[in-house]
Amino acid sequence: MEIIEYFKLQAKNLHKDFKTQKLSSEEQSGKNRFRYEPKFFNVNALIADFKIDEEDFSLMKAQHIIAKLAGFEKWTDFPKASPPALILSLLLFDQMHKISIENWMSYISRVEVKNKTIYDDESRLDIFRMVFEEDDEYYGGKEYRLFDIKDSTDKLELTRQSELAPREKIISLPLEGAVRQEFIETADAVFKDVLDRIESKHPKLIRRMWNAESYIDNELLKPEMLPIDHYYALSLIDAFLVHHVIALAIKADEKD
Known part of the structure; x- marks a missing residue:
């Protein structure tokens, strides 16, 4: 399974969790309150932290949330990302319980300012692996999953596929x-x-x-x-x- 396909699966799982929605009560303000029976994600925590509209949640919006959890601004950033950036997104998603996206971005920004440089995707991946991947400390992370992601997929195999199989150049048209x-x-x-x-x-x-x-x-x-x-x-x-x-x-x- 390629990394992008893996994240597509996570978006579908999140959408499935939202589809377990059942009306719990109606407040005096007329706003509905819902309850869920999720299998994959802590839906209530995501609703609170990402300001999700419970009455208007689609697969596209699920994809947006997954992209955010992987360190991207939007879902369409995935197919444009380089192999190192995709691997980093997988590591960030895998270790969301340890370090938040905000704290990672703050850290790499401070390092760039200190060293007066802008790191490319490969360098950012190397820094994350060196500083955070095997670190047992916690840096403001929050676990939104209801199961251990490392037990459900072979993260190392996904990483290896991306590193060993770079995309070829496009040399002819039309695309096929x-x-x-x-x-x-x-x-x-x-x-x-x-x-x-x-x-x-x-x-x-x-x-x-x-x-x-x-x-x-x-x-x-x-x-x-x-x-x-x-x-x-x-x-x-x-x-x-x-x-x-x-x-x-x-x-x-x-x-x-």
């Missing part, structure tokens, strides 16, 4: 097979994020106009850009798609 599917799924996720940000007057119309397959096959990459690094090509979706969605929004407004 699993690579094409990865790019389509990433484009769909980025599209949803961009559409939420631009606050268009016609979101339903824009969704009907959007075609992730056509965008990946015909618009993102051009022959003159080849060869291109796999991860860099994925990052272009986040960089370029906002302009495409804005263009769709303008067309939607013109049809009003």
Whole structure:
């Protein structure tokens, strides 16, 4: 199992936990109170700490929470991340009980300021392993899981796969097979994020106009850009798609 697939599973598990929701009572304010029977995550703790709207929780929002627990700002950061960054995200998720994301970011920021440098992903991974991985001390972590994650997956095997199997460069178009599917799924996720940000007057119309397959096959990459690094090509979706969605929004407004 690849690291991204592993985190997809965690998001699905979190979503399953929320789907055990049952109405417990209704307050005088008219707000519902719910109870849960989770198997994977401490739902009540996540609700409190991440300010989750219990009446509007989707798989996409579950993915956002998992991304946060892994040290990313949003779910669409996963496919663009380098192998060392993905390994670090797995370690941070695995050791959430020991160190919080906030304390890790604060630590690495202080070290960068002290050494007057900005560390790359590989260096950050090395620092985490050297300072925190085998440390028995606790640094403001909080356990949101209801089981020991190390008993449910072979973390070392996931790490080894990422280190030994770097992505090849893209050398031909159109994209095919699993690579094409990865790019389509990433484009769909980025599209949803961009559409939420631009606050268009016609979101339903824009969704009907959007075609992730056509965008990946015909618009993102051009022959003159080849060869291109796999991860860099994925990052272009986040960089370029906002302009495409804005263009769709303008067309939607013109049809009003």
